[in-house]
Amino acid sequence: MQCSILGRTVVDIVEAPDPPSPVVPPLPAFISRPGPAASRLSSADLFYPVSQNDEQDDVGIWVYYQNVRGLRTKIDEIFLTTSDCNFDVIFLTETGLDSRINSQQLFGNSFNVFRCDRSSANSDKASFGGVLIAISRKHVSSIIETVNGQCLEQVCASATVRGRKLLLCGVYIPPDKSQNVDVIDAHISTVSELCSKGSVNDIVLVCGDFNQPRIVWNQRHEETQPACSLLPSAAGTALIDGMDFLNLHQANQCRNHLGRLLDLVFCSSEHQLIVDCSVTPLLPVDPHHPPLVISLAADCENNFRNMDFTNESRPLNYRKIDFGALLEFLQNVNWSALQDIDNANEMAYFFCNKITQWLSSNLPFVKRPISPPWSTALLRKLKRIRNAWQRKHRRWKSSEIKRMFKSSSDNYRKLNAGLYKSYVMRVQTDLRRNPKHFWTFVNSKRKCSSIPSKVCLDGVESRSSLESCDLFAKFFASVFAEKTASGIDAETAAVDVPENLVHIDTFLVTPDMIVAAAKKLKRSFSAGPDGIPAAVYSHCASALADPLCTIFNKSFE
Incomplete structure (x- = not known):
């Protein structure tokens, strides 16, 4: 039986038509051959896509989302794929992490990571679960504490990216709690608190695995279009009503192999939003949870003003x-x-x-210094080729460019993984001869050496490097006593x-x-x-x- 729930709409996702198909030369031999042939390439084999605007940075805000089904066995893989990716924000759910695994092992110095691992406070189970938000260190970011933040597997953060302030929330609602109305209401309360911390021009973005397969979300073609076309459960109705009350609309239409939407993307309706399936996922894909790439419009004028x-x-x-x-x-x-x-x-x-x-x-x-330490000239050239095809793919969605982007990314990742494995083996082999090199590698996995993007003291947050220095100076000045030596002390000395x-x-x-x-x-x-x-x-x-x-x-x- 079909029924409609009126008054609930979602963000319209309109895909731009493909431009005229560009003339793409035949694939190089190393792309058409399977296996790690990239390590045997010569510079003559590389095809570099050159255009007038290739060196320009992407002006949009790029967000990545994936349900990873556990990171404990994928630490090296996520480290390699995120160390040089071009995403501003990364959402990962079902991380399966605990306090024994540092965020530094997963993201190095490239991202500020805000995690909510599964614990006795937010779940009856001891394994899997958990969610994290990783924000590039190029942008000022901080965690947002909420009232219900500890009772659910969710984390909130704020970031200023290319002139826009983002209010972010990542959530994982396991199947055994997905039909609990109280759990949904607690999450809606958290999102409402998150929205209250922003202004009208801020972007509110909520991404997560809600496990609501009974809701069939519609694309919006007009303002009166209903949010769904199938009667949801009581928990699903609470989710739809709560998000609609907060003026947040579900934008994901990338369904899994069963035609369902378990991973949802809610965003403010005032901002342009496009959600696509990822061409080059950061980690192996679970067929129940296709990885997503989310693009948002940037504010170029404020971006220059706030630099x-x-x-x-x-x-x-x-x-x-x-x-x-x-x-x-x-x-x-x-x-x-x-x-x-x-x-x-x-x-x-x-x-x-x-x-x-x-x-x-x-x-x-x-x-x-060469970064990463296992880098070679060939790896850096493959990275430039991959980035060039990525820029083209983000501008034009043609199938040929998509194929070239995927091929160049696969070849770069194969060579990068092989070089990293050889580098780790050299570090282990040289332990006796060069212990300093070994401990440098170990400390890079457990300590953060980069400067924090934001400093907070007595409720005052820094917005630039100069303000961070001023706050540090204020803190250090507060621990010095301004006592003047008395005459008796001077005579004794x-x-x-x-x-x-x-x-x-x-x-x-x-x-x-x-x-x-x-x-x-x-x-x-x-x-x-x-x-x-x-x-x-x-x-x-x-x-x-x-x-x-x-x-x-x-x-x-």
């Missing part, structure tokens, strides 16, 4: 200093200009600025100090003192807070003695 321009530039390679040229430059600087400055801090700024300007103009940048040891009024720094102190410095090439390495003071002490004397003596006045 963080305070990041540090690449460090200079101070080991390349030509001390002969630097010494000649310092000897020709008119240091007598320091006499016209009344403030010691301004004198120090003038001094450091002269040296750092010369260093910036005459030194190369430090070469960035000076009991063993000989009288008339030093007279500040007559104390004078001489150039010979500067040269003697500089010669004792360790010739380090690491720059200090002034941006000048100690090796500069040590090698150029004769040229720097006079200006430093002027600055030090001014500070004693």
Whole structure:
């Protein structure tokens, strides 16, 4: 019996028609051959799709969703596929993780990971279950605590991606709870709390495995189109009513092999949304849960306005200093200009600025280490080819481009997995000869070395690197006591100090003192807070003695 539930609509998913089919040359030999032939490629075998806009970044927001049916046996696989993927947000359900597995093992330093593992607080079962949201470290993100967050397998987070603020919720409702109305109401309450934390222009995105096979979701072709065409259960009705009340609409139409929708995508109705099946899944596919790629429209104007321009530039390679040229430059600087400055801090700024300007103009940048450490020239070239076809596939949905994207991605992944396996074997073999290399690899799996994208202190959140530094400075300043030593403490400390040891009024720094102190410095090439390495003071002490004397003596006045 067919019935309609009026007033419930979903986001319209309209696929753009394919553009005129591009002329694609025949597939290279390495794509048509099965097996790990990519490792035997030469540069002449590679076909690189070149176009005028290939180097432009994707302007949309790209989200990936998959029910992975457990990650414990797929740790290396998920690490390799996510370490260089181009998704802004990743939802994974049925992760099957616990506290013994670090998020660092799964995503490295590429993502901020927010997890809700299965526990006695949210499930009667001890294994499987769980959900996580991974957000690229390119974007500012943070977890959102909710009232009902602990009683269900769900996690909420916020992220600012390309000018838009996303309010995200990942959820897994197991089959034994999917028909429990109280469970559905608790999840709706969490989503309602999530919506209340945003504004009208924010995007609310809820992805998860709801296990509601009795609901047959319709595509919306007009505002009066009903959400479903089959009478759902009481729990299904509660889900539809709750999401409709919050103005969230179900957008996924990628059905599984049985023609059902178990994985649902709810999103705010004001924003353009497209949901497709993934061409290159991150992990093996369960036929009950096809992986999804979700694209959202970005706000290019706000993206430019909110860009963080305070990041540090690449460090200079101070080991390349030509001390002969630097010494000649310092000897020709008119240091007598320091006499016209009344403030010691301004004198120090003038001094450091002269040296750092010369260093910036005459030194190369430090070469960035090859990342990942098992990378080769061929792997990097295959990655560029894969990314080029991915950009084309995201713009045009033609079958030829889809086939080329899948083939290039498969070849890149095969070679990447083989190189990573060989790298791990080398690390294990070299344990005795190079234990430092071994522990570096181990620490990379259990520690995060990247700078956090957001810092929070006393309810204040940072929105840029500069604000994060200010919050750290505020925190460290709070642990220092501002107590001034009393006269009694000063007298006690000076009991063993000989009288008339030093007279500040007559104390004078001489150039010979500067040269003697500089010669004792360790010739380090690491720059200090002034941006000048100690090796500069040590090698150029004769040229720097006079200006430093002027600055030090001014500070004693």
